[in-house]
Amino acid sequence: ATSKELEEIKAMLASGLDEDMSALAKQEIESLETQLDRQLRELKLALLPKDANDERDIIMEIRAGAGGDEAGLFAADLFRMYTRYAQSKGWETDIIDSNESGIGGFKEIIFAIKGKGAFSRLKYERGVHRVQRVPVTESSGRIHTSTATVAVLPQADEIEVAINPNDLKIDFYHSRGAGGQNVNKVATAVRITHLPTGIVSICQDERSQLRNRMKAMSVLRARLLDSEQRKQEEEISKQRRSQVGTGDRAEKIRTYNFPQDRISDHRIGLTLRNLPRTLDGELDELIDALATSDQSKRLEGQLA
Structure with missing residues (x-):
């Protein structure tokens, strides 16, 4: 509707108006052009490809x-x-x-x-x-x-980043607090090394070895995904350089x-x-x- 209104007012202005009506028509044209620019920008923004990672934790x-x-x-x-x-x-x-x-x-x-x-x-x-x-x-x-x-x-x-268990080296050790003292007598801290890439993930904040291992695996998956996405971006596009x-x-x-x-x-x-x-x-x-x-x-x- 805004585009049609703009055409109609421009046509009226071209047909000849008195001074007061001409001034009003020019003001209306300026306002409608501003609205059209804003609507066009909003449409282009809506059509921009979404970052596939935006909804992730x-x-x-x-x-x-x-x-x-x-x-x-x-x-x-x-x-x-x-x-x-x-x-x-x-x-x-x-x-x-x-x-x-x-x-x-x-x-x-x-x-x-x-x-x-x-x-x-x-x-x-x-x-x-x-x-x-x-x-x-x-x-x-x-x-x-x-x-x-x-x-x-x-x-x-786990579905997105498939990790072969044979590609992992998992070490358990005693977690250490500030100053280097042992926190636990049981080896609850976990270090996981992904052998093909050399990426290492460590977790020692939990008292449970199982929870530390789960958290370390979560970090490892995130780092592997990040690494893979960086490679894809370098090969396919310059997306990061076009962002902030x-x-x-x-x-x-x-x-x-x-x-x-x-x-x-x-x-x-x-x-x-x-x-x-x-x-x-x-x-x-x-x-x-x-x-x-x-x-x-x-x-x-x-x-x-």
Whole structure:
């Protein structure tokens, strides 16, 4: 109807109108053209191919990077941020494996997030996160820069990723807590190595060997699926490059600047204030902007 209205008003304008009616017709034409542009964009967005992983649960892996103990504390901050965000969405979180740094931080923490749309919202978080602040361990007040890496893996089920038991090397050992002390007398920790690829999965957070093995297998399936999908993307398309950034774990995606109370996402040039609010799990404004940019780039890719 809008397109037909536009044609009718343009025809009226061309046939000759008085000055007042002509001005009104031009205003109406401008309004209708704006509506048509919006409707066309919405239609194109609806026709964009969906990411097959968007409705999946995920496994997140956070690892301390450069910066020693401060990097471990930053990794713990990111873990808290994502678990708070998950809670706000009503999603479940479950720690699979963790390696504490001893002062309240993590050298590494791996955890599952289960809930509708988890991957679609958190897939933009993969990459290198950088923090600038005065560490609690710094006596002279100097600002330090530290990093942590975040990986976001879509969870795979047993049907999708078939694993030959003969391809697995499974080791059981005593789990260790902070400082290296033995937590259990029974060897409950599990290390699974996928021999054809060399991919390793470890779980030691549960008291039960069986539960640790189940969790380790879940992580292994996710890593194998992720590895296979990356190969397919490299061979078939440049999809990740047409999205927001490449998703590469070596890519610096965001800086958290405490002295200036500022968070900057380098992929889309977005700067937000109120860092404590973001670190408390209020990520929707940031994620919405990333999703909008992703859609725009994908539209441009289709039209190119």
